[in-house]
Amino acid sequence: MDRRKSLQTLLLGGAAAGSGLVFNSCKTETTEAVDQAITESSDTYxxxxxxxxERLEKLQAEQLFNEHEMETIAALSVVILPPKEPHGGPIEAGVPELVEFMGKDIPEMAPTLLGGLMWLDHxxxxxxxxxxKSATLEQKKQICDAICWHDTEKPLSEQPLEIQFFYMMRGLTVTGYYTSKVxxxxxxxxxxxxxxxxxxxxDVLDQHGVAYDPEWIAKCVDxxxxxxxxxxxxxxxxLT
Structure with a gap:
């Protein structure tokens, strides 16, 4: 799941723009080697x-959720953040895939996610x-309404599993959706x-008693x- 696409584009674009102005004179063989490695991997990731x-490819090869669990995640995500026209919703944004990726990337999240999915079905x-996943929308909402609020006076880690699960899924759904193209x-x-x-x-120039040099204004504001x-x-x- 390439959830960091936007940030990578900004960072790489900024680095490319800056390198021509500032950093070329400071490059070493080491930085050139890293630049080359990044360039070679950029088409995929x-x-x-x-x-x-290497780590991403390893995680992509692993499987955390089975087909039923992925469908349940998809069903819950559209309850949390209903799709809307014309862009779609969490499924179009790849939220279920992001949830699985995060569960593998941060193993501490996996027990809560897996346990929460079991709780939903039970x-x-x-x-x-x-x-x-087969319940009606109103039935799904009824289940979620009972677990969507947590006691702010009590640490989240000390609250029931289903509360922790919904809190985690809500954060992943919203983050996943709003960091996606849709x-x-x-x-x-x-x-x-x-x-x-x-x-x-x-009028501001006049207020401060200053004026532009005609030669510079022609170069800078043309x-x-x-x-x-x-x-x-x-x-x-x-010069230009």
């Missing part, structure tokens, strides 16, 4: 280091004569976008040159 790549069978689209987040800077407003990369001479003078 978005720039993981070799050690990260509760549903006891109350409604069917497993949780969740980001649902937020309407567009990321950093270039804008147009026309300099400090004239929007026809906004995509031109700045060049400087050895004495620090702007």
């Amino acid at each position: 978005f720039g993981r280091t070799p050690a990260e790549l 509760k549903s069978n006891t109350e409604f004569g069917t497993e949780f 969740g980001i689209a649902d937020l309407g987040y567009k990321g950093n976008q270039p804008n147009v800077w026309d300099g400090v407003p004239q 929007q026809s040159k906004r995509n031109v990369i700045a060049e400087w001479d050895d004495e620090g003078n702007l």
